[in-house]
Amino acid sequence: MRGLYEALMSASRAHAKWELEMSNNIVRNRKHLLILAIMMLPLIIPAIGHAADLPAFLGGKSAFGPSHFTPFMFYGSMAVGVCAGLITGCIGAGGGFVITPALMSLGVKGILAVGTDQFHIFAKAIMGTVIHKKLGNVNIPLAIAFLCGSGIGVTAGGTLNRALFNMNPVFSDFVISAVYVVMLGFLGFYSMYDFLKTRGQAAKGDAHGGPIGMTKLALRLQKIKLAPMVKFDEDLGGRQISGWFVAICGAVVGFAAAIMGVGGGFLTFPMFVYGLGVSSFTTVGTxxxxxxxxxxxxxxxxxxxxxxxxxxxxxxxxxxSLLGIQIGAATTKVVPGIYIRAFYAIAILAGFVNRAFALPEKMGQMGYIKLTPETGKLLADIGAWIFFGLVILFAGWIILSFIRGIPTLRAETAKADVTDGKGVSH
Structure with missing residues (x-):
């Protein structure tokens, strides 16, 4: 259990570092900001006037698919993005786990929350990722084998999600919520346990650090000569593994991503580093x-x-999320790390409570348990209020810490500029 938790946290931190890099690349590049402004144009004018009058093809009530849009959802999505960005930037761990549960609490059906989160990840990735900077860490055969499996997994996950929704929209929401209850419950309770156990100790080391040596599982898998064999990590002496194992990992990651609406990095990292014996550098690039x-x-x-x-x-x-990540990253310089770890555990547990309290209402609607609609809605509302209450408290604390720390941040920036001016010859 401890090893699984550390693997998932390593993956989450690796993904958070990449998200921060993407955010910086968008915010600090005028061309990328122009592209973002163009993408926002269809929303700005209707949103200022009356958000409910947005054209159908942008997500209105008559859009193809069973959707229902309200101004509260639109402005709520921006707040959700800010909170997820604050978690990612401040904690250094992926905040994407809270997005789908948050959207569902705003009234978005589970399948729409998953699809929308996937599109948000894709849009941010193509805008913010500088591919050529990472190509040196990407093993092309490894990536091809992984993507072959990923395509199959995504197709299966997306098909299953749509089939469940077409069969019974309530059951679809129930399945998505149940998956998040298991995932967030494990991460949240173990994060809190880890915080309580290690508080007062020094913070852990490199977020991207994998095992120095390969695990027993990785050694066993690399000994199996099942063609086609994929070679990688030549700079570490060269390793190879069957492409079938890589494709299987890709299928699992793709399936989970399509079901949960996440990037899949939380599974890629532990599978590659701990399961296949791929170095952390190659894993991050891939x-x-x-x-x-x-x-x-x-x-x-x-x-x-x-x-x-x-x-x-x-x-x-x-x-x-772009705004939240910038504020969160700056706050890490003025907030003790031990508090950041505690709030991460609280944020994840808030998502767990949110989805756990939503399950009884879904089960009552499907007739699995005897529960009045009023009671089911009350439980779901309690879960939503707990979730948003804790997240807003966390966000407010970070923003307040950021504002209070502005003088310190300015002093550090000025000091860095002076040091750079002395150390660099022009």
Whole structure:
């Protein structure tokens, strides 16, 4: 259990570092900001006037697919993006786990929340990722084998999600919520346990650090000569593994991404580093590549063409997350790390409570348990209020810490500029 938790946290931190890099690349590049402004144009004028009058093809009530749009959802999506960005930037761990539960609490059906989150990830990835900077860490045969499996997994996950929704929309929401209850419950409780156990100790080391040596599982898998064999990590002496094992990992990641609406990096990292024996550097580069293709294929082919994406909400989350990540990253310089770890555990547990309290209402609607509609709605509302209350408290604390720390941040910036001026000859 401990090893699984550390693997998932390593993956989450690796993904968070990449998200921060993407955010910086968008915010600090005028061309990327111009592209973002153009993407937002269809939303700005209607949103200022009356958000409910947005054109149908942007996610209105008459859009293809069973959707219902309200101004509250649009502005709520921006707030969700800010909070997810704050978690990613401040904690250094992926905040994407809270996006789908948050959208569902705003009234978005599960399949639409998943598709919209996938599209938001894809849009941010293609805008913010500088591929050529990471190509040195990407093993092309490894990536091809992974993407072959990922395509199969995404297709299966997207098909299953749509089939469940067409069969019974309530059951679809129940399945998505149940998956998040298991995932967030494990991460949240173990994060809190880890915080309580290690508080007062020094913070852990490198977020991207994998095992120095390969695990027993990786050694066993690399000994199996099942063609085609994929060679990688030549700079470490050279390793090889069957492409079938890589494709299987890709299928699992793609399936999970399509079901949950996440990038899949939380699974790629532990599978590659701990399961296949791939170095963390190669894993990070390959993961960036797979997220772009996996999220793109999933969001467009499996969800968008069927009407299961809110363009408005995706853009709202994109803008909000860019702002949140910048503030969160700056706050780490003025806030003790031990508090950051505690709030991460609380944020994840808030998502767990949110989905756990939503399950009784779904089970009552399907007739699995005897529960009045009023009681079911009350439980779901309590879960939503707990979730948003804790997240807003966390966000407020970060923003307040950021404002209070502005003088310190300015002093550090000025000091860095002076040091740079002395150390660099012109």
């Amino acid at each position: 993961d960036i590549l797979q997220i772009i293709f996996t999220a793109g294929y999933s969001s467009i082919v499996q969800y968008a063409i069927y009407g299961y994406i809110f363009y408005t909400l995706a853009m709202g989350m994109l803008v909000g």
